[in-house]
Amino acid sequence: MTGxxxxxxxxxxxxxxxxxxxxGGAVIDIYxxxxxxxxxxHVLVRHEQGAAHAADGYARSTGKVGVALATSGPGATNTVxxxxxxxxxxxxxxxxxxQVPTKLIGNDAFQEVDTTGITRPITKHNFLVKKIExxxxxxxxxxxxxRTGRPGPVLVDIPxxxxxxxxxxxxxxxxxxxxxxxxxxxxIKQIERAYQFIEKAERPILLIGGGVIxxxxxxxxxxLAEKLNLPVTMTLMGLGGFPGDHDQSLGMLGxxxxxxxxxxxxxxxxxxxxxxxxxxxxTGKVDAFAPKAKIIHIDIDPTSIxxxxxxxxxxxxxxxxxxxRLLEAVKEAGKPKKYWKERFKEWWEQINIWRKRYPLTYKxxxxxxxxxxxxxxxxxxxxxxAILCTEVGQNQMWAAQFYKFKYPRTLISSGGxxxxxxxxxxxxxxxxxxxxxxxxxxxxxxxxxxxIQELATAMxxxxxxxxIILNNGYLGMVRQWQELFYERRYSAVKFATIPDxxxxxxxxxxxxxxxxxxxxxxxxxxxxxxxDKLVILDVIIAPEEGVFPMVPAGKATTEMILx
Amino acid sequence: MSExxxxxxxxxxxxxxxxARIAGLFSGRGFNIDSLCVAETLDPTLSHLTLVTRGDDQIxxxxxxxxxxxxxxxKVVDVTEEGEYVEREMALIKVRAEKEQREEIYRICExxxxxxxxxxxxxxxxxxxxxxxKLEAVIExxxxxxxxxxxxxxxxxxxxxxxxx
Ligand SMILES: Cc1ncc(C[n+]2csc(CCOP(=O)(O)OP(=O)(O)O)c2C)c(N)n1
Ligand SMILES: [Mg+2]
Numbered sequence: 001m002t003g004x005x006x007x008x009x010x011x012x013x014x015x016x017x018x019x020x021x022x023x024g025g026a027v028i029d030i031y032x033x034x035x036x037x038x039x040x041x042h043v044l045v046r047h048e049q050g051a052a053h054a055a056d057g058y059a060r061s062t063g064k065v066g067v068a069l070a071t072s073g074p075g076a077t078n079t080v081x082x083x084x085x086x087x088x089x090x091x092x093x094x095x096x097x098x099q100v101p102t103k104l105i106g107n108d109a110f111q112e113v114d115t116t117g118i119t120r121p122i123t124k125h126n127f128l129v130k131k132i133e134x135x136x137x138x139x140x141x142x143x144x145x146x147r148t149g150r151p152g153p154v155l156v157d158i159p160x161x162x163x164x165x166x167x168x169x170x171x172x173x174x175x176x177x178x179x180x181x182x183x184x185x186x187x188i189k190q191i192e193r194a195y196q197f198i199e200k201a202e203r204p205i206l207l208i209g210g211g212v213i214x215x216x217x218x219x220x221x222x223x224l225a226e227k228l229n230l231p232v233t234m235t236l237m238g239l240g241g242f243p244g245d246h247d248q249s250l251g252m253l254g255x256x257x258x259x260x261x262x263x264x265x266x267x268x269x270x271x272x273x274x275x276x277x278x279x280x281x282x283t284g285k286v287d288a289f290a291p292k293a294k295i296i297h298i299d300i301d302p303t304s305i306x307x308x309x310x311x312x313x314x315x316x317x318x319x320x321x322x323x324x325r326l327l328e329a330v331k332e333a334g335k336p337k338k339y340w341k342e343r344f345k346e347w348w349e350q351i352n353i354w355r356k357r358y359p360l361t362y363k364x365x366x367x368x369x370x371x372x373x374x375x376x377x378x379x380x381x382x383x384x385x386a387i388l389c390t391e392v393g394q395n396q397m398w399a400a401q402f403y404k405f406k407y408p409r410t411l412i413s414s415g416g417x418x419x420x421x422x423x424x425x426x427x428x429x430x431x432x433x434x435x436x437x438x439x440x441x442x443x444x445x446x447x448x449x450x451x452i453q454e455l456a457t458a459m460x461x462x463x464x465x466x467x468i469i470l471n472n473g474y475l476g477m478v479r480q481w482q483e484l485f486y487e488r489r490y491s492a493v494k495f496a497t498i499p500d501x502x503x504x505x506x507x508x509x510x511x512x513x514x515x516x517x518x519x520x521x522x523x524x525x526x527x528x529x530x531x532d533k534l535v536i537l538d539v540i541i542a543p544e545e546g547v548f549p550m551v552p553a554g555k556a557t558t559e560m561i562l563x
Numbered sequence: 564m565s566e567x568x569x570x571x572x573x574x575x576x577x578x579x580x581x582x583a584r585i586a587g588l589f590s591g592r593g594f595n596i597d598s599l600c601v602a603e604t605l606d607p608t609l610s611h612l613t614l615v616t617r618g619d620d621q622i623x624x625x626x627x628x629x630x631x632x633x634x635x636x637x638k639v640v641d642v643t644e645e646g647e648y649v650e651r652e653m654a655l656i657k658v659r660a661e662k663e664q665r666e667e668i669y670r671i672c673e674x675x676x677x678x679x680x681x682x683x684x685x686x687x688x689x690x691x692x693x694x695x696x697k698l699e700a701v702i703e704x705x706x707x708x709x710x711x712x713x714x715x716x717x718x719x720x721x722x723x724x725x726x727x728x
Contacts, residue, residue: 306624
């Protein structure tokens, strides 16, 4: 069997149904095999960055490994932003790249780049295949490494001669990776210690991050939170890990988190962090982060623990298993729900004061559509049942704040890298993986232009994605920083040329609509949602609307600028 | 927190990218490498690396965890952490050796039991093996005489076996 055929066989064994790619000289043999393999649906993108983001969006929304395929040289370099995006958010994707023939490697051959060298710091692991005998094992390892432990992108670089040469195909059932043994089972002593801290707590809080979603722990989070009557706050990546419409949800914390979430964290005495990594957008000034708290930190990656904040009870393990063990410990201790309700009553009273004092809000204006209102309406109309992808900037933060994500894997957003241009191709991946769900990309007028070429891809696949551009005519988030911290010197945040997004939609054969007045919002959203077509809705919003609350970078999270 | 020197003994899969991955980890995350020594082990599929680094306890903990996180890294031991260990380094030192200097160099070699491994009318090449204090001492003594070139191997280290009585 040829190497190219082996790749297809391996994809089948891994249960891959769809891959996102773009052909070229160094992968033409793989494409020749794809031609003969109708079981694998290939989505031809318009730019390899789109392929990587689509694979990522597919992975985030389904929990399966996403696959992208690109040719050597420029094809591979075009995937770099997508790989880095997946890496920062721990998303399992496998990227297959073609490479020049082994004999030419190192010769500056046509379309040669050192792909494994370039992607080494942005992949969980990568491989350059040097012998056909190694190919099946490497492919197996790539999928295994991508989805196990702390998930992440894995790249396999496959020279053209390897694709063409023949070998025996034996796909291993088991892998012996002696140097890779992620810890799933938490240390029971640490679980007991964690419970002791909770038992003594008066003002506890549960902080959940993306690890809760990737480990499928949201049910257990809910059970634990309800049993113990804990307030729950989420990082951007953790949204949906606990129902946003739940009474105990305080929403997102951090730079654009809610007042009450940030106040609760600043005043808690026990912080239980699960699958979160204490990014600077979450902690603000580290010394002032949860200063009174004992911190319990559950994470599958030991490097996340003690990296940014000092932790009192480190628990290395799978978030779901660790929470299950913790829940067992709670149940064993035998205190009824009523007890916990009573125990944290005062704490809840305090939290509710904060909630009342500064709820998440915005000022209405009869002349302008407010972006927050659009998201609120969207939540109402979809009842929280849609998958929301976002671009990056203000649009992303408004979506995070005002859509109450009820389920895991319903917010698809580039958190760690903050990649503009992510949302739409990610929406393509999400819609491919969830054909029966409503998939919406909340976009900015800047971000959408970064991968707008993928409209053609979405049309090819007849994907009824809804792109809602919150069009403020600015690179709004940068403008907001300039307004607040650079005395309104608006440098390079306004495009001189803004395309007509309605016409762009129409040019691709999609539906384009525009609204400018608040009264149009509800009606139009209803219409858009009900259409079984790709729609761009260009919403002209208040141009200088800001995202609030805001913690200025480097400040304590209690030093919020409110509306 | 105070900085300390730390010697790590690292076993890695003998694969092409492994060393680059480790070097990249240190540069990418801003960790220090004072010296790095790589060689084969009895098992041809594993390489051994002795890595000397510096940092406070938290940084050293991060370095060790980050190393362990690499898929190719089999084992990481902080040799300096607890218990006794031996460490050795070798240096080749080319010194100016003319007339009366030859006598003095010879004496230094006697005292430290050093080997002269190459001789020309104007130079000696001296082999020094020992812990870092010894190397430093020898270098300091030879410096005024005129060192033309030094090549050092970097440190290697091993934990001592616990004595059982
Ligand atoms: C690829 C990339 N380049 C630059 C940035 C920096 N950046 C962050 S937000 C932002 C503005 C985004 O503008 P737009 O898409 O219109 O969203 P808005 O903030 O106006 O909602 C920029 C330039 C980024 N995050 N990603
Ligand atoms: Mg904008």
